[in-house]
Amino acid sequence: MPLTPPATAIRVENVCHRFGSNTVLNNLSLTVPQGTIIALLGPSGCGKSTLLKLLAGLLHPDAGQVFFGTQKVVDGRFSLPPEKRDLGMVFQDYALWPHMTVAQNVAFPLQMRGIARPLRQQRVLAALDRVGLADFEQRRPYELSGGQQQRVALARAIVAEPQILLFDEPLSNLDRDLRETLCTEMAVLLRQLGTTAVYVTHDQQEAEALAHAIARMKQGVIERIDYLQKPAVSPFVA
Template sequence: MAYGQTRILREIDVALPEGQTLALLGPSGCGKTTLLRLVAGLLAPTSGEILIDGRKVAGSGLFVPPERRGLGMVFQDYALWPHLTVAGNVAFPLEMAGIGRAEREARVAAALDRVGLSAMADRSPSALSGGQQQRVAIARAIVGEPRIVLFDEPLSNLDRELRETMVAELGTLIRGLGLTAIYVTHDQSEALTLADQVAVMEAGQIAQLAAPEDLVEHPASPKVAEFLRLGAVLPLVRDGLGWALGGRQLGQLGGPDVAQAEVLITPRALRLAEAGSAMLTGEVLAVQYRDTAYAVTVRLEEPGAAPAQTVQISSDSRMRVGERVGLDLISERLRWFAARTTPSFSQG
């Protein structure tokens, strides 16, 4: 896909099985919304093809308009009409399609029943909670029995606490309805919670396409690991004694047989040790209680290490900010990558 001489999307090849949810995840400007608009028919591709349910809808001179693609869409702000009732909002796309009144009313009733809002058909959208408004938007998206429902960052305008509550409810609803869905988001937790497959996008390309658990356990690159905030990615150099970080010898940790590499250090790959004999030492920067343990952020104090190098470790006991601690690496839990020559992509 290109605008003039500028290529926006490159080498995109994705297949979405029926009944699954694909999340398009990435920072602003990575191309995820452009890809969604191509599927929706709001943009025409300059090369390649788009097929929906085995039927070509774009490519090789063919372009099927949005209203004939059999898609539903849930927008960022839900786009509910304030002057219409809940039932009126759900019925709107059927009216535009010229569906008769009797069939229209039957379909609206069925759609509202599927999302649990049958009793609120005559209410104004403004009288509903945020979660209920989301369900109205989904009912409107499914009332025409679409092949795929497209979600364009529907939770991005909510604060963090409400978003975490809503994403769980939305995931339950999508699975309960058996929807085939494409979900655009820049939020890692949303993607990993909702999706069967996640496409991490960077600069118009898919950096990795995998199930959520595979992304977390086996990120394909340092950039993917950093974007997903899986841990610290540190540059190491091999010498005659093994691996070293800055001026600190770490010993034999396994890894590739190369002179330089990068390593992902997750909280699970660290354990506390005596500062005098530990592989790494550092100062506690922050302590947060999460569920059943403390998440401790430690700034490394190694010679030659950049001041911004930090790692996280889980601790059963509360540590003091400013406390000096020792850390050992658990070699079998490290994830190795080839040394990079290009910068990481932003968290936008």
């Protein structure tokens, strides 16, 4: 009996992006099957964050198309707004709202989706529990360590159970020991969730610990993809 290949979660087709005369993404294509964690590795300035922002809807490319599943999210002038893309994002600098409590920060994506308060509270507590921060819900970000703040950002990214998770060097502000601990915990969590993820990092070891495949980027293109575990269907550069 033929195996049914997993659906494609992300398809980037021939995307170009320039800042002035600087061509940052140069006809880049990438396909990521559902449930795959793909690490984006490459030298500073090669376009990793630009590609991630484009997936998040924070930037619009000069040319090319992007699909999430069968839904077109970028084409020509059309761009699906970030809040409609069903994704969660974790940045290097945590990006928590300082005036809000931990619980309010984590609840925000649920509020945006119109989830009623009782269910919201339940899901916030469950997400905080998953990242090891049960009992921290009434604290403010300034009352937390860097590692704890990044756990809050992670809880906020997963709380609405989005289809896609995007990470831009989430561990690079943390010291080495903490980076290793959080990296291991995130690897377990991401596998439990089974969510498709694009994970930007400079760190080969981090990529190997977390990802199913490593896409090596250079000067705006993906040069090569290394598979760390054999996924049912390989991500590929079209």
